[in-house]
Amino acid sequence: MDEASESVAQTDDNSLPRDAAKGTAPPPFSGSSGSGFEVKLLSKSFDELHFGLFGVVRMENARQVLEAILSAIAAEPLRNVALDLSEVEYFDSSGVAILIEVRQKCHMMGNRFRVARTRPEIRRLLDLVDFDHYAPACVLAPRGEPGVLVQVGEGTEQVLMTGRDILTFIGASAVALAKDLTRPRTARWDGFWRLLEKAGTDAVPIVTSLSFLMGAILAFQAAIQLRKFGANIFVADLVSVSICVEMGPLLTAIIIAGRSGAAFAAHIGTMRVTEEIDALSVMAIDPIRYLVTPRVLAVALISPCLTLFADIVGVAGGCIVAASSLDITPTTYFNQVQKVLEVSDVLKGLTKSFAYGVEVAMIGCLRGFQVRGGAESVGSAVTSAVVTSVFVIVVTDAIFSMLFHYVRFI
Numbered sequence: 001m002d003e004a005s006e007s008v009a010q011t012d013d014n015s016l017p018r019d020a021a022k023g024t025a026p027p028p029f030s031g032s033s034g035s036g037f038e039v040k041l042l043s044k045s046f047d048e049l050h051f052g053l054f055g056v057v058r059m060e061n062a063r064q065v066l067e068a069i070l071s072a073i074a075a076e077p078l079r080n081v082a083l084d085l086s087e088v089e090y091f092d093s094s095g096v097a098i099l100i101e102v103r104q105k106c107h108m109m110g111n112r113f114r115v116a117r118t119r120p121e122i123r124r125l126l127d128l129v130d131f132d133h134y135a136p137a138c139v140l141a142p143r144g145e146p147g148v149l150v151q152v153g154e155g156t157e158q159v160l161m162t163g164r165d166i167l168t169f170i171g172a173s174a175v176a177l178a179k180d181l182t183r184p185r186t187a188r189w190d191g192f193w194r195l196l197e198k199a200g201t202d203a204v205p206i207v208t209s210l211s212f213l214m215g216a217i218l219a220f221q222a223a224i225q226l227r228k229f230g231a232n233i234f235v236a237d238l239v240s241v242s243i244c245v246e247m248g249p250l251l252t253a254i255i256i257a258g259r260s261g262a263a264f265a266a267h268i269g270t271m272r273v274t275e276e277i278d279a280l281s282v283m284a285i286d287p288i289r290y291l292v293t294p295r296v297l298a299v300a301l302i303s304p305c306l307t308l309f310a311d312i313v314g315v316a317g318g319c320i321v322a323a324s325s326l327d328i329t330p331t332t333y334f335n336q337v338q339k340v341l342e343v344s345d346v347l348k349g350l351t352k353s354f355a356y357g358v359e360v361a362m363i364g365c366l367r368g369f370q371v372r373g374g375a376e377s378v379g380s381a382v383t384s385a386v387v388t389s390v391f392v393i394v395v396t397d398a399i400f401s402m403l404f405h406y407v408r409f410i
Contacts, residue, residue, distance in 0.1 A: 037061060039068045042084060049076050050116065052084040062094035069102055073109075080111045085118040095122075096129055103131060169366050176289040177296065188285075192294045199260040200302035204309065207255055211310035214247055215239055215317030223326050232326040236336035239318030241345060248310040249349045250397060253356035256303060257389035261364035264295055265385035268368025269378040277369075287369075296361040303357030304350040311349065352400050359396060360389045 037055035044050070051072060057065055073081055081102070085091065099115070106113040115126065146154070180187035222238045268291055271277050277287050315337060322328040367385040371377045 037065055037068075039065070039072055041072065044076070044079075048080045048082055049073070050082045050084065052087060054087045056090040057088055057095040057098065058090055058092050059094045062098060065095075066098045066101055069098065070105060073102070073105065077109055078111075081106050081113045082116040083113070084116045085122055088119065088122065091119075091122045091125065093125075096125065099126070100129075100131065165370065166366065169369065170362065172288045173292050173296065173362060173365075176286060176293045180289060180293050180297075187293065188290055189294065192298060195294055195298035196302055198263070199256065199299050200306060203255060203259055203306060206259075207252060207306050207310050208313050210251055210255065211243075211248065211313040212317040214251055215243055215314035215319075216321045218242060218247070218314075219318035219321035220325070223321070227326070232322070232328060233332065233336055235318065235322050235326060235328070236333045237340040239322075240315050240337040240341045243314035243318070244311045244341060244345050244349050246349070246397075248314055249307045249352040249356060250393065252303065252307045252310050252353055253360060253393045254390060256299060256306070256357060257360045257364075257386055257393065260295075260299055261360045261385045261389045262382045264361065264364030265367040265371075265381045266378060268365055269371035269381045272369065272371040273374060273378060292362075292365045295365055296358060299357040299361040300354055301357075303353045303360075307349055307353035308346075311346065348400075348404055352397065355396055355400075356393050359392050363389045363392065 037053065037057060040052045040054065042050045042052045049072075051069070053065070053069075069083070083099075083102070088095075103113045118126065218239045219235050222235045223232065226232055226234055226238075268277070271291075277291075280287050280290060319330055319333045322333050323330055364385045367381040367388070371381045
């Protein structure tokens with residue numbers, strides 16, 4: 001070997017011979033059964049250092065091998081590095097980790113790293129590794145802000161993809177719902193009654209409280225103006241019609257969106273994060289039929305019931321205010337309600353509530369299925385489910401209002 005060649009030898013402390021203290025240097029490695037290695041500088045050119053690695057590279061001496069190679073590279077920091085592995089007797093996955101570390105170090109120094117020669121069995125091992133996957137991100141050239149056209153394009157693409165996902169989900173849910181209704185024995189009704197209880201019975205206290213307060217507030221506000229004209233009796237007209245047609249269904253839908261819609265998004269989103277939905281698919285169980293259909297049916301059925309209950313409580317709240325503040329007896333109040341309130345008014349509100357219930361359940365389930373990532377994504381899905389539900393409820397209410405105005409209901 002050329003006398004000008006430089007070498008950095010490393011051996012285990014336990015492998016030093018007894019005459020090391022007398023100045024006799026131990027061999028750089030002792031064959032495939034030993035744990036020694038040697039790193040030599042084979043040649044040096046203007047822009048490249050050519051190193052050779054000899055001996056055994058395994059888990060026990062991986063740290064020493066890495067430190068030896070990095071020390072040799074640090075001595076000549078402005079040159080590219082080529083490493084010859086043709087004389088390596090043993091090379092395992094720890095050697096692959098060493099090459100990744102060396103490659104990243106050279107990249108940080110602005111140099112290139114390559115493997116010059118290697119044995120066939122080592123080459124087959126290296127071919128299994130995607131070294132580009134471990135390339136460090138370049139911090140010197142941060143990504144620039146996208147232009148206006150790029151932002152508009154990305155936003156348009158996101159809107160189109162969201163619309164596609166919504167239509168796909170609605171179609172799949174409609175198909176699953178049709179299958180469950182036409183073949184009810186094949187449907188999974190395990191948790192249907194529990195869903196009815198959670199979405200309906202558990203919501204009665206808050207629906208009762210808010211509906212009563214809403215009826216009382218409407219009666220108070222109406223009394224302030226109607227008292228000026230001596231038309232106190234018309235408080236019953238305003239409260240009964242506004243509660244049954246508008247406020248009852250709207251208030252109930254918002255309560256369901258905040259309770260059931262958020263719960264559906266959180267439940268299904270958590271199942272998505274923990275890969276339980278994937279497990280259902282593996283077991284040949286349709287996630288839509290198993291998770292979405294029972295929830296849509298439960299909320300669609302219970303929403304009109306809660307709305308009817310809210311109408312009764314709201315009208316009763318107006319009666320109490322009328323009796324206490326306007327000197328209108330309950331008998332007079334309910335006689336006036338019977339004169340002005342029609343069955344069509346109640347049916348309008350129940351129709352709205354049915355549509356609201358379907359929308360809230362669908363939106364909650366959709367947001368749950370759209371969860372990607374971890375707990376933060378689940379929280380975002382819950383927030384999005386409630387906000388989207390309220391927005392869609394108001395838009396649907398406007399559509400129904402125009403429809404009932406221009407088209408005779410009954």
